[in-house]
Amino acid sequence: MSARGLFVTGTDTGVGKTRVAVALIEALRAHGLRVAAMKPVSAGSMPGELNEDVVSLLQAANVDADVRDVNPYAFAEPVAPHIAAALAGVRIELDVITAAYARLAAKADVVVVEGAGGWRVPLNERADMADLAQRLDLPVVLVVGLRLGCLNHASLTAESVVHRRLQWAGWVGNHIESTMQQGAQNVAALRRLLPGPCLGIQEFIEGDVSAQKSWHWLTLPKYISRS
Template sequence: MSYFITGTDTGVGKTLISCALLYAFAAQGQRVVGMKPVAVGCDDNGHNQDVKQLQAASNVLVSYGQINPYSFLDAIAPHIAARNAGVRIDFARILTSYHELASQADMVIIEGAGGFRVPLNNNQDIADLALQLGLPVILVVGMRLGCLNHALLTASAIEACGLKCAGWVANVLDADMLALQANIVALQQRLVAPLLGVVPWQPQPDARMVALQLKFELLEEI
């Protein structure tokens, strides 16, 4: 089984949760590998920090290019970054890389870019990619003001695509968020998928520690 990781926005902790999943399943003896099909905000070598973290959390040795088929220097919307680079993001290339990884691992954790409806080219977005991959989705909710609307809209978009949200994670981004627990309860009452856990705010998140905090055994079977 593999999973597609999406979030309510950019910077909500998708990489943190993706790496935590990799560490958790690796601890169960599984061969695991992370993948970020499209990355923006890269160094001069074309390497992205999120991708490096996924690579470090994987226990299957694969090339950087397999993990990250498309990378762009500027930290802007992927379709704009691709257009500026004279590149069209081709899903066939991404799917080929995914199947190569899946043939070498028991579990592939695929991290999306930004939120669920971020455009990737002129007529396709992250939701289209998730649908073509056909994987259950894990939703990372960035707990801060506005998160209820963002989480419920994202969950509705996942369902509208015909995909299953296998679980969600509440990642606390605002250390002083008012009514944090009440917001979590509101989402529990409205989201069908199980809450896999609450990640408290921390200045330097540690994916290995998060792996111990979350209840990945609650992931819904698809």
């Protein structure tokens, strides 16, 4: 797999992983790179329709790819991946995802992979999202949902990433609430607690965040932006 890539994970579900993944894709494209997107597992879409996160990623990427490679596992029920798979009578296989990633990597300079849920959400009875990131061997971008409790969640996730000896690309703070008490102080604490670097802080966006195309608040990891 010759393409470089990034694995976008989060401190929880609903913290803005797709928003950040799209911004990363837009920034990478602005550097003249061919960027493929991948959402290995999605949950919460009507039969015959694409998951809204997958649609956003496809619209942002500039590499034509089979949607079955972009989103190998798509489930209707908006629940944890292993539960959604069981309800559909399917077992999520890391080998299937890895093969799809390899096909995307063959076409692209960079592949941005967005995980589902948080870092340790189960995929099957043995493997979780962290195992997938380890299998793909991609640098990790952690999206921190800026709300009460984020310091604990971010610290534990970062500790797990480091424990697995995966490359740490950086973290992004995402304001998911219109107001957060002591927001600046929490961001300052995250800068001290996390390995760094901070790639950007996304302000709260009201309304349809998919319509927001600006990526200029974001800084790419240095090893990508300088290559």
